[in-house]
Amino acid sequence: DIQMTQAPSSVSASVGNKVTITCRASQGIGTWLAWYQQRPGQAPKLLIYAASTLQSGVSSRFSGSGSGTDFTLTISSLQPEDFATYYCQQANIFPWTFGQGTKVEIK
Amino acid sequence: EVQLLESGGGLVQPGGSLRLSCAASGFTFSSYAMSWVRQAPGKGLEWVSITDGNGDKTFYADSVKGRFTISRDNSKNTLYLHMNSLRAEDTAVYYCAKTNSLSEQLAINLDHWGQGALVTVSS
Numbered sequence: 001d002i003q004m005t006q007a008p009s010s011v012s013a014s015v016g017n018k019v020t021i022t023c024r025a026s027q028g029i030g031t032w033l034a035w036y037q038q039r040p041g042q043a044p045k046l047l048i049y050a051a052s053t054l055q056s057g058v059s060s061r062f063s064g065s066g067s068g069t070d071f072t073l074t075i076s077s078l079q080p081e082d083f084a085t086y087y088c089q090q091a092n093i094f095p096w097t098f099g100q101g102t103k104v105e106i107k
Numbered sequence: 108e109v110q111l112l113e114s115g116g117g118l119v120q121p122g123g124s125l126r127l128s129c130a131a132s133g134f135t136f137s138s139y140a141m142s143w144v145r146q147a148p149g150k151g152l153e154w155v156s157i158t159d160g161n162g163d164k165t166f167y168a169d170s171v172k173g174r175f176t177i178s179r180d181n182s183k184n185t186l187y188l189h190m191n192s193l194r195a196e197d198t199a200v201y202y203c204a205k206t207n208s209l210s211e212q213l214a215i216n217l218d219h220w221g222q223g224a225l226v227t228v229s230s
Contacts, residue, residue, distance in 0.1 A: 001169070034215065034217070036152070036217075043202055043222055044144075044152065044217075045220070049207070049215050050216075055216075085151075089217075091216065094211075095154060095168045095169065096157070098152040100151050101151045
């Protein structure tokens with residue numbers, strides 16, 4: 001199975017800060033990668049797919065990049081509603097796998 | 108508006124069985140592969156299973172293979188997860204999710220999610 005490793009596991013940041021989360025795959029997955037946001041008590045929400053394509057309706061302060069094994073999710077200017085846990089997920093090979101999550105907390 | 112509503116969760120004893128349902132609306136259900144994802148209490152997301160739009164092709168996580176079966180009834184716009192030989196480690200919120208493609212091989216994301224159904228396996 002493909003292992004997805006996110007870093008950091010948690011990050012503290014202030015409103016307006018730029019936040020970068022990385023995701024590394026244990027083998028190449030092309031751009032078959034998605035990013036999700038999960039707020040406490042809520043279902044996950046798709047932010048980015050195909051590594052860099054913004055899902056319809058998602059704020060442009062979210063962006064994704066990368067291919068192969070190394071990927072990045074960037075929040076350009078953190079807003080109060082962005083404090084949540086973020087997950088990457090590979091869709092290249094079954095079984096699909098998620099990263100362990102990165103919790104973005106208020107500083 | 109896409110809506111996914113899970114039902115059928117509850118408390119079950121180890122070794123028992125349970126069937127989850129996911130009622131879909133707001134889109135052409137038969138045109139999309141569908142998936143189940145679970146989340147144990149306080150833990151991260153774990154992908155469980157996927158089926159194509161016709162229900163002909165299925166894939167499973169190793170942790171549930173041979174115990175869980177995904178199926179769908181396109182006439183009822185409903186996705187199912189049949190869970191047998193349940194273990195304590197199967198305790199989780201189970202989410203139903205829609206993919207972006209008819210074919211599971213071309214699916215690249217889970218673009219809509221239900222609110223989840225809690226399954227607790229305990230004696």
